[in-house]
Amino acid sequence: AQSVAQPEDQVNVAEGNPLTVKCTYSVSGNPYLFWYVQYPNRGLQFLLKYITGDNLVKGSYGFEAEFNKSQTSFHLKKPSALVSDSALYFCAVRQTKAAGNKLTFGGGTRVLVKP
Amino acid sequence: NAGVTQTPKFQVLKTGQSMTLQCAQDMNHNSMYWYRQDPGMGLRLIYYSASEGTTDKGEVPNGYNVSRLNKREFSLRLESAAPSQTSVYFCASSYGQGPSNEQYFGPGTRLTVT
Numbered sequence: 001a002q003s004v005a006q007p008e009d010q011v012n013v014a015e016g017n018p019l020t021v022k023c024t025y026s027v028s029g030n031p032y033l034f035w036y037v038q039y040p041n042r043g044l045q046f047l048l049k050y051i052t053g054d055n056l057v058k059g060s061y062g063f064e065a066e067f068n069k070s071q072t073s074f075h076l077k078k079p080s081a082l083v084s085d086s087a088l089y090f091c092a093v094r095q096t097k098a099a100g101n102k103l104t105f106g107g108g109t110r111v112l113v114k115p
Numbered sequence: 116n117a118g119v120t121q122t123p124k125f126q127v128l129k130t131g132q133s134m135t136l137q138c139a140q141d142m143n144h145n146s147m148y149w150y151r152q153d154p155g156m157g158l159r160l161i162y163y164s165a166s167e168g169t170t171d172k173g174e175v176p177n178g179y180n181v182s183r184l185n186k187r188e189f190s191l192r193l194e195s196a197a198p199s200q201t202s203v204y205f206c207a208s209s210y211g212q213g214p215s216n217e218q219y220f221g222p223g224t225r226l227t228v229t
Contacts, residue, residue, distance in 0.1 A: 032215055036220075041223075042222055043119070043205055043207075043220035043221050043222045044158070044207075044220040045220070046217045049215070049217055092157075094214045102160060102163075102173065102174075103158075103160070104157075105157030107157045108157055
């Protein structure tokens with residue numbers, strides 16, 4: 001079975017400071033990893049994904065994520081956070097042969113960027 | 116290009132009532148999904164449709180039925196609503212079933228069952 005853990009319910013950061021949102025996963029075989037962001041009263045928006053290749057993945061809005069196979073992690077990062085980055089962030093994983101293209105989501109991490 | 120649209124945005128039901136949540140996508144995607152979102156639990160898959168004419172159960176299908184009406188539309192029906200079905204429901208679509216295909220989400224339907 002595949003699973004995702006986001007150990008922090010909330011991350012607080014000052015505007016302009018680096019932002020990190022943590023994610024660890026468990027799958028059988030090679031993972032496909034995704035980050036989504038949810039703004040208030042909106043659906044999830046795709047940020048970035050890791051399929052294969054370079055461990056550092058760049059995505060939308062200046063976000064990037066680093067895949068670490070030995071630590072089974074896929075942390076989301078942004079060098080300089082903006083107030084507008086305040087939202088709910090979800091990590092998701094899919095294993096190579098998951099039935100139904102099934103995505104397993106973490107519980108979400110709320111990011112609050114203070115001016 | 117509206118992406119994924121859902122109706123209604125909000126709904127309040129009494130226990131035992133039925134309703135259908137509608138979803139449509141205009142991205143010519145083959146696969147569609149229904150999720151529910153509950154606090155602290157992320158999103159859980161209710162049903163999915165890999166392609167037009169097929170539907171399959173996801174992680175939490177009990178109490179729900181679905182219909183893939185055509186390539187664009189995928190509806191979710193609650194035959195006899197229960198308070199445990201109070202949740203936010205999201206429809207999503209993807210081009211295919213390949214594991215690298217990201218999913219695109221609608222704005223959600225907030226359902227309260229009293």
